[in-house]
Amino acid sequence: xxxxxxxxxxxxxxxxxxxxxxxxxxxxxxxxxxxxxxxxxxxxxxxxxxxxxxxxxxxxxxxxxxxxxxxxxxxxxxxxxxxxxxxxxxxxxxxxxxxxxxxxxxxxxxxxxxxxxxxxxxxxxxxxxxxxxxxxxxxxxxxxxxxxxxxxxxxxxxxxxxxxxxxxxxxxxxxxxxxxxxxxxxxxxxxxxxxxxxxxxxxxxxxxxxxxxxxxxxxxxxxxxxxxxxxxxxxxxxxxxxxxxxxxxxxxxxxxxxxxxxxxxxxxxxxxxxxxxxxxxxxxxxxxxxxxxxxxxxxxxxxxxxxxxxxxxxxxxxxxxxxxxxxx
Amino acid sequence: xxxxxxxxxxxxxxxxxxxxxxxxxxxxxxxxxxxxxxxxxxxxxxxxxxxxxxxxxxxxxxxxxxxxxxxxxxxxxxxxxxxxxxxxxxxxxxxxxxxxxxxxxxxxxxxxxxxxxxxxxxxxxxxxxxxxxxxxxxxxxxxxxxxxxxxxxxxxxxxxxxxxxxxxxxxxxxxxxxxxxxxxxxxxxxxxxxxxxxxxxxxxxxxxxxxxxxxxxxxxxxxxxxxxxxxxxxxxxxxxxxxxxxxxxxxxxxxxxxxxxxxxxxxxxxxxxxxxxxxxxxxxxxxxxxxxxxxxxxxxxxxxxxxxxxxxxxxxxxxxxxxxxxxxxxxxxxxxxxxxxxxxxxxxxxxxxxxxxxxxxxxxxxxxxxxxxxxxxxxxxxxxxxxxxxxxxxxxxxxxxxxxxxxxxxxxxxxxxxxxxxxxxxxxxxxxxxxxxxxxxxxxxxxxxxxxxxxxxxxxxxxxxxxxxxxxxxxxxxxxxxxxxxxxxxxxxxxxxxxxxxxxxxxxxxxxxxxxxxxxxxxxxxxxxx
Numbered sequence: 001x002x003x004x005x006x007x008x009x010x011x012x013x014x015x016x017x018x019x020x021x022x023x024x025x026x027x028x029x030x031x032x033x034x035x036x037x038x039x040x041x042x043x044x045x046x047x048x049x050x051x052x053x054x055x056x057x058x059x060x061x062x063x064x065x066x067x068x069x070x071x072x073x074x075x076x077x078x079x080x081x082x083x084x085x086x087x088x089x090x091x092x093x094x095x096x097x098x099x100x101x102x103x104x105x106x107x108x109x110x111x112x113x114x115x116x117x118x119x120x121x122x123x124x125x126x127x128x129x130x131x132x133x134x135x136x137x138x139x140x141x142x143x144x145x146x147x148x149x150x151x152x153x154x155x156x157x158x159x160x161x162x163x164x165x166x167x168x169x170x171x172x173x174x175x176x177x178x179x180x181x182x183x184x185x186x187x188x189x190x191x192x193x194x195x196x197x198x199x200x201x202x203x204x205x206x207x208x209x210x211x212x213x214x215x216x217x218x219x220x221x222x223x224x225x226x227x228x229x230x231x232x233x234x235x236x237x238x239x240x241x242x243x244x245x246x247x248x249x250x251x252x253x254x255x256x257x258x259x260x261x262x263x264x265x266x267x268x269x270x271x272x273x274x275x276x277x278x279x280x281x282x283x284x285x286x287x288x289x290x291x292x293x294x295x296x297x298x299x300x301x302x303x304x305x306x307x308x309x310x311x312x313x314x315x316x317x318x319x320x321x322x323x324x325x326x327x328x
Numbered sequence: 329x330x331x332x333x334x335x336x337x338x339x340x341x342x343x344x345x346x347x348x349x350x351x352x353x354x355x356x357x358x359x360x361x362x363x364x365x366x367x368x369x370x371x372x373x374x375x376x377x378x379x380x381x382x383x384x385x386x387x388x389x390x391x392x393x394x395x396x397x398x399x400x401x402x403x404x405x406x407x408x409x410x411x412x413x414x415x416x417x418x419x420x421x422x423x424x425x426x427x428x429x430x431x432x433x434x435x436x437x438x439x440x441x442x443x444x445x446x447x448x449x450x451x452x453x454x455x456x457x458x459x460x461x462x463x464x465x466x467x468x469x470x471x472x473x474x475x476x477x478x479x480x481x482x483x484x485x486x487x488x489x490x491x492x493x494x495x496x497x498x499x500x501x502x503x504x505x506x507x508x509x510x511x512x513x514x515x516x517x518x519x520x521x522x523x524x525x526x527x528x529x530x531x532x533x534x535x536x537x538x539x540x541x542x543x544x545x546x547x548x549x550x551x552x553x554x555x556x557x558x559x560x561x562x563x564x565x566x567x568x569x570x571x572x573x574x575x576x577x578x579x580x581x582x583x584x585x586x587x588x589x590x591x592x593x594x595x596x597x598x599x600x601x602x603x604x605x606x607x608x609x610x611x612x613x614x615x616x617x618x619x620x621x622x623x624x625x626x627x628x629x630x631x632x633x634x635x636x637x638x639x640x641x642x643x644x645x646x647x648x649x650x651x652x653x654x655x656x657x658x659x660x661x662x663x664x665x666x667x668x669x670x671x672x673x674x675x676x677x678x679x680x681x682x683x684x685x686x687x688x689x690x691x692x693x694x695x696x697x698x699x700x701x702x703x704x705x706x707x708x709x710x711x712x713x714x715x716x717x718x719x720x721x722x723x724x725x726x727x728x729x730x731x732x733x734x735x736x737x738x739x740x741x742x743x744x745x746x747x748x749x750x751x752x753x754x755x756x757x758x759x760x761x762x763x764x765x766x767x768x769x770x771x772x773x774x775x776x777x778x779x780x781x782x783x784x785x786x787x788x789x790x791x792x793x794x795x796x797x798x799x800x801x802x803x804x805x806x807x808x809x810x811x812x813x814x815x816x817x818x819x820x821x822x823x824x825x826x827x828x829x830x831x832x833x834x835x836x837x838x839x840x841x842x843x844x845x846x847x848x849x850x851x852x853x854x855x856x857x858x
Contacts, residue, residue: 031733032742037501039372041449041757041767043775044741049443050501051742082526083365083500083507089526151564163564164556165528269556271528279361279527279557282702284733 005305012301017068019297023290024064032056033080033284054080067290077287081280086291089276095175096166097265097272101257103192108199109250115200116207117239120215135201143260147194147267154190161190164269191268195261199253206249210242243314251307255300353857355548355839357573357850358562362527362555367509368484369439369499372446372757378849379553380484382532383423384515387414387433388480392843392854394661394759396477400428400485400516409472409800410455416463420539422487423513423520430459435488444499449757450482452775472798474805475760478663482757490514518544519551519852529554532852546855566591566833572857573839573850577831579648579706585833594832594844597652599659600755602704604637604697604714604823605739606630607748609783614748615694615726623693624748624782630820632683634673636721637714639825641675646709650829656813657754657764659827661846664761664796664809669817672824680721692722698750699727700735705828711751725749739781750781753828755847761809765793769816784821788812 034051051057055066070077076086115135119128138146155163168183169176178184214220215238223233262274269275273292280288364371368380381389387401401414420428437457441448453473458466469476491497491509500507513521518540519532530553534541554571556562559578565571567588577585577593585591606624607613613622623629639653653672658665684690699711708729715725730738739747756763770793771777771785792812799805816822830848843854 031731032737033733034742035736035740036733037371039446039449039757040754040779041372041763042446042778043449044778046443046446046448047741053501081364083370083510084526092526148560148564151561155570156564156567159568163568163570164561165554266558267561269554269558269561271525275527275557282731282733 005309008301008305008308012298015301016294016297020068020071020290020294021064023293024067025060027284027286027289028060030281030289031284033286036283037080067287071291071294076291079280079288080285081283081288086287089288090273090291090295091174093271093273093276095177096270097258097261097274099178100188100192100195100261100264100270100272101254103188104196104199104257105250105254107192107196108203108253111196112200112203113207113239113246116204117211117234119204120208120211121234123212131204135204138197138201139205143194143198143263144267146197147191147264150190150194151267161186166271191264191270194267195257195264198260199250199257202249202253203246206246207239207242210245211238214238214241240314244311247307247310247314251303251310254303255296258296258299352549353547355551355573355852355855355857356554356571357551358554358556358565358571359575360555360557360562363524363530363553365507365510366513366521366524367499367507368486368513368515369436369442369445369447370501370507370510372449374755374847374849377482378851379530379532380513380515381481381517382519382551382852383513383517383521384484384486385420385428385517386481386483386485387416388477390481390759392845392851394846396481400433401480404477407466410469412467412469412476413460414465414467416465417539418463420516421537422490422516423535424487424490425537426487426489426514428485428487428516429462430465431462432485432488433457433465434459435491436483436485439486439491439497439499440483442499444501447482447484450479453479472800474796474798474800474802475663475758475762478758478760485516487514518546522550527555544853546853548852548855548857551852551855563833566835569835569837572835573832573842573855575830575832575848575850576705577833579650579831582648582650582831590835590837592834592836594830594834594842595650596830596844597659597661597827597846598755598830598848599661599759599827599846600704600753601654601657601659601827602707602710602751602753602825603657604633604825605747605750605752605780605782605784606633606820606822607745607782608785608821609745610748613693613695614746615696623687623689626687627819628683628687629689630823631673632680632687632721633718633723634820634823635676635683636680636723637673637717637823637825638675639672641717642710642713643826646706646713647826647828650705650831651826652829653826654824655817657768657816657822657824658756658761658813659846662756662759662761662764664806666806666810666813669810669813673820677717677720684721690722692724694724694726695749696726696728696747698735698739698747699729700732700751701729703732703735704751704753707751710825740779745781745783747781752779752781754779761813762793762796765789765796765809765812769793769812769821782822784816786815786819786821789815789821 034047038047055063079086079089115131119131122128151163154161166187168181169178170180178188220238223237262278265272265274266278277292359375363376363379364373368384385400388396389399391397400417402417404412404414407413416430434457441451453469454467455470456468460466494508496508518535518538520535522531522533524530533550556565562574563581566574582593585593608624610622612620643651643653654670655672656670697711699708701708711727711729715727718725737743739750754768766776767778768780770790771780771783772790789812792808796805796808799808832844834842838858840856840858845851
């Protein structure tokens with residue numbers, strides 16, 4: 001098991017290098033950061049001096065190698081826009097995004113799975129039809145529009161929730177969390193729900209489909225024939241057998257939650273990584289963009305690793321096969 | 329879940345009630361982007377400069393109506409054509425308690441004129457700043473400089489002792505070491521920094537030892553500046569009362585905000601002029617390879633373009649009324665603005681066709697229009713509207729609208745003005761006509777034509793510009809400006825379109841008064857709350 005984890009982590013370094021190289025070769029199409037960094041009155045000579053100082057006149061491979069050389073020493077450079085170390089900026093923003101994504105994932109699972117089970121068990125109940133209709137909306141309306149509609153409804157009309165930003169934070173030794181104050185919750189709840197809605201409906205539909213399939217299988221029929229309680233059948237046997245695909249999808253979806261958080265963060269002015277990268281792109285802030293992309297690559301690798309490990313926890317067959325294989 | 333939602337809602341309602349009953353006057357405002365930094369000599373960008381001028385003192389302050397008033401200098405006199413004497417205000421302290429003296433001015437001059445400083449332009453004509461005594465300085469210019477005083481509001485004074493203690497003389501941008509001064513502003517201005525969380529908020533509070541604190545106009549106890557990039561979010565934030573002021577109001581939302589009894593929309597002209605430029609230096613137009621011809625070198629073709637573009641229609645349809653069509657490269661309010669000459673080119677497509685025919689382009693020609701899509705109000709929409717107007721006179725326009733980073737790179741010096749026909753907007757940093765003549769309308773001499781992307785060059789305009797630079801007498805100078813603009817207007821050196829309108833949303837239940845400055849920013853000195 002340990003060898004497996006180490007092997008995966010080693011692969012991730014290769015993945016990150018490739019992502020870094022690809023992103024570097026793309027940056028030349030994003031534009032020139034110099035015009036964003038200097039004012040309109042700056043002379044042509046000043047611009048050229050800055051370009052030289054930033055190393056923008058070097059060929060792409062040279063810039064990439066320099067960047068990797070510094071990055072392995074933990075130096076990701078200074079943001080062009082903000083003049084602060086990228087590592088500090090990302091460390092400052094990471095909690096906001098991770099909390100948002102974590103809460104969204106929890107919401108998606110905590111609401112999506114029960115809804116999926118319910119609609120799977122009670123296919124013709126009117127509540128199932130309501131759930132399915134609502135899920136259609138969740139799946140078809142783009143995230144930014146849902147966010148804006150929520151802002152309009154809860155923020156402007158009802159005035160219950162704040163419309164933007166992140167406040168009410170408690171500092172836990174460098175990690176600022178929203179979860180310890182009610183004010184913090186009031187700021188995170190709308191963006192988290194906006195981000196969760198698509199995943200929620202996806203999970204609900206997935207669980208429903210899987211449930212319908214599992215409920216038709218023989219072992220469920222035998223379980224019923226044996227007179228097991230229906231709660232035990234539905235949750236202990238049926239639901240558990242639907243979980244492998246749900247975990248796979250959820251693993252992939254956490255990656256896309258991170259990616260989609262760019263849109264949600266823009267709509268709610270949520271000061272996380274998404275906002276950092278979108279402003280970085282507009283400004284052509286190359287150190288921010290490259291570090292962000294590599295970090296996201298790392299996240300994907302780690303998430304996939306965790307998903308693989310979860311399979312072992314959920315599906316006993318995998319464990320058996322693995323030990324059997326080891327005996328030869 | 330429902331319980332949490334209810335609890336949250338209740339808590340928010342309580343929090344809101346609590347903040348409403350508090351007596352503290354907090355002014356919360358928002359615009360699209362965060363400030364770039366608080367090192368006063370580093371960046372030159374509108375919102376950043378405004379925040380800097382809340383925190384830092386200058387010798388002279390520019391008020392909302394663009395007039396100049398004493399700040400750290402109490403009086404100034406010209407001792408000769410090239411030497412000005414400034415008397416400094418006594419008993420002024422920096423935010424950290426250090427006293428302000430002539431040494432700080434001399435130090436600030438040295439710091440602001442180093443190469444990496446974007447603000448060096450404001451002092452480009454200054455040869456030396458000398459200390460006469462603790463409260464008197466002399467500024468000597470290279471030659472007579474009529475715009476010296478106009479540039480003084482861009483000369484930010486820092487504390488020599490503080491900067492030297494922290495080894496922060498050097499202005500640092502992007503690469504190399506972090507800039508200490510960027511995050512540790514220490515000025516003499518009426519507001520001092522409480523915190524700056526990048527992309528999140530800038531919080532300032534009144535500086536009680538400010539020299540003019542007793543007479544201050546504003547009554548706010550704290551100001552919180554929050555960047556909100558998304559238009560709809562910004563609109564929602566003001567409608568819900570979470571912020572007191574925001575700008576710009578998207579044109580399509582003006583009516584929506586006006587309909588709300590608690591929100592007023594303030595509108596006024598901005599100082600930026602949006603214009604089109606033509607490539608007038610290449611011998612062959614880039615869109616006509618092999619032809620050996622560049623139609624834009626022919627004045628008739630440029631005139632034809634000028635008469636083909638219906639600026640009134642653009643104002644009415646694209647800008648929803650929120651613009652002022654113009655015939656000049658500078659806006660009203662800019663020093664030297666010749667009002668009687670501000671006549672937009674008449675819309676007359678028949679005349680355009682005739683002019684093209686006379687020029688030998690009866691069948692038109694192809695050209696690419698380079699346009700930004702995220703820089704000016706409705707920039708891409710304006711260009712999109714121009715395309716059919718030009719097609720009506722036979723010009724085949726290929727629109728190339730892209731993000732500002734790419735656009736400015738393409739038309740600028742970085743790609744050797746790789747454009748034939750482009751859109752650009754310009755606000756002169758000194759609020760004087762000379763700045764536009766220097767940067768946009770001439771090519772000769774050092775520092776000229778930095779953004780003259782079509783390389784329009786007329787020896788007469790260039791000679792006049794050099795004279796304007798050193799003419800002190802105001803009437804004489806304004807006459808020279810008029811002559812230069814007349815030549816440029818007659819031969820359509822560039823094609824001015826309009827000044828875009830400013831639109832601010834202001835909560836009238838919390839804000840008593842605010843001054844909308846034509847350079848589109850909020851001076852906290854002039855904010856009064858209820």
